[in-house]
Amino acid sequence: MRFPKTPNYSGFFAPSGVEAEVSHIPVIEGEVPADLDGAFYRVAPDPQFGPLAGDDIWFNGDGMVTMFRFKNGEVSIKQRWAHTEKFLLEKQAGKALFGAYRNPLTDDESVKGKVRGTANTNVMVHGGKLLALKEDSPPVWMDPETLETIAPIYDFGGKLTSETFTAHPKIDPDTGEMLAFGYAAKGLLTRDIVFYVISPKGEITNEVWFEIPYYCMMHDYGITKDYVVFHVVPITSNWERLENKLPHFGFDKNKPIHLGVLPRNGTADDLRWFSAPNCFASHVMNAFNEGTKVHFDTPMAEGNMFPFFPDIEGGAFEPQKAASRITRWTVDMLGNTDDIEMTRMTELVGEFPRIDDRFAGKKYRHGFLLVQDFDKPVDLPGGRSASGMMMNTLAHIDHETGETDTYWVGPVSSLQEPAFIPRPGSTEEGDGYLVVIENRLAEMGSRLLLFDARKLAAGPVATLQIPFRIRMGLHGNWAPAEMIAAA
Ligand code: V55
Ligand code: FE
Numbered sequence: 435m436r437f438p439k440t441p442n443y444s445g446f447f448a449p450s451g452v453e454a455e456v457s458h459i460p461v462i463e464g465e466v467p468a469d470l471d472g473a474f475y476r477v478a479p480d481p482q483f484g485p486l487a488g489d490d491i492w493f494n495g496d497g498m499v500t501m502f503r504f505k506n507g508e509v510s511i512k513q514r515w516a517h518t519e520k521f522l523l524e525k526q527a528g529k530a531l532f533g534a535y536r537n538p539l540t541d542d543e544s545v546k547g548k549v550r551g552t553a554n555t556n557v558m559v560h561g562g563k564l565l566a567l568k569e570d571s572p573p574v575w576m577d578p579e580t581l582e583t584i585a586p587i588y589d590f591g592g593k594l595t596s597e598t599f600t601a602h603p604k605i606d607p608d609t610g611e612m613l614a615f616g617y618a619a620k621g622l623l624t625r626d627i628v629f630y631v632i633s634p635k636g637e638i639t640n641e642v643w644f645e646i647p648y649y650c651m652m653h654d655y656g657i658t659k660d661y662v663v664f665h666v667v668p669i670t671s672n673w674e675r676l677e678n679k680l681p682h683f684g685f686d687k688n689k690p691i692h693l694g695v696l697p698r699n700g701t702a703d704d705l706r707w708f709s710a711p712n713c714f715a716s717h718v719m720n721a722f723n724e725g726t727k728v729h730f731d732t733p734m735a736e737g738n739m740f741p742f743f744p745d746i747e748g749g750a751f752e753p754q755k756a757a758s759r760i761t762r763w764t765v766d767m768l769g770n771t772d773d774i775e776m777t778r779m780t781e782l783v784g785e786f787p788r789i790d791d792r793f794a795g796k797k798y799r800h801g802f803l804l805v806q807d808f809d810k811p812v813d814l815p816g817g818r819s820a821s822g823m824m825m826n827t828l829a830h831i832d833h834e835t836g837e838t839d840t841y842w843v844g845p846v847s848s849l850q851e852p853a854f855i856p857r858p859g860s861t862e863e864g865d866g867y868l869v870v871i872e873n874r875l876a877e878m879g880s881r882l883l884l885f886d887a888r889k890l891a892a893g894p895v896a897t898l899q900i901p902f903r904i905r906m907g908l909h910g911n912w913a914p915a916e917m918i919a920a921a
Pocket of ligand 1: 494554555653716908
């Protein structure tokens, strides 16, 4: 069960397999503010075993969770795999048993009916639990201090009846509730969605079930004070694809997009659907409502952004159509049109949008994202990374002034998604830091960078050396010390 020598398993994308505990990491430059007390959790796909089919996509690796614990101006690290049901069964077997991404028809007979989730997409603390998330399965409950897995399949005390749980739940900054959803909630490929409200203590207190116009990769969504907003995007699948062993998802350039807006205290009957012509959008920067007018900000591209989920009609991948720019989608719940008004917010090409999470669902000013600056040189033997995305710039967009503030990380590095850390004691939007992992692609190493969120061009306020390569990851979040200790 060796790892294949394919691009998904080579170079900076080589599996890491590093489980680690490091008591402090060197600060190369600058200083870590002594009053930062908390942890930055993040997760990356990192396969435990070589794939059954000879190759696999990055999205299918086992979730490796990293905790960067900040205290007294020092940073320690813990890194552990999330012990999903899949991880434990394969560990016991000493080899891969689960096959291709989201295709149980490719699995070993011995694991039929088992949960296929990899917990590789997002990690966050809520209700004293560290939840490691993958959108095709229930959360994995981990200990926020030790990163030990407490429950490989966490079902909220039996209340989670959905088969799935999004990797992009939101925390309402006013109520402390977690607002989440599941898609394919009644089984693989189903059009069933469930929206969940989860109390600050972690109890499911409300759920709303509904169906979407067509099955799709509903990877993220938006919350506002009064609504939740679901975008149906043309990354679709069906049983025929799975039987033919095609990649689970494919891009259908003939389908429109749909935007479903549900009043937070409403029922499925109150859901209103809007639509627009074919395009690509996955992550959501933020959403908010002004009365019945709902705004939804997303990095939107004209065409498919994922070469590994190819055009369903066999069309070639078109890199120039994969360029995404933050675009504001606006609809009015009482308006007389079902169309979506679209306004481009910036010319920067980027993805991995973040905000000051204290302003989730609210009218906001500051947006952050990773940008591909094509004008900057790349000085690597392999050129741009295996995913085709060379995120070389960290950017701040001021929605109020339209100004941008950027930091280019140089010709031999790329960046992972930032997370916002509020400055202790502050309440003003954007007053805080961005924490980012730098991929040192040439030397196969990693650094941790800390920026003043509103002074990116000035460069990091602290640069720390991570003593091992951190694999390219997805999402993560900051948790202050009091949230970690509440476990
Ligand atoms: C994404 C990532 C996933 C996934 C589905 O858009 C969508 C990102 C890391 O896994 O399963
Ligand atoms: Fe995501």
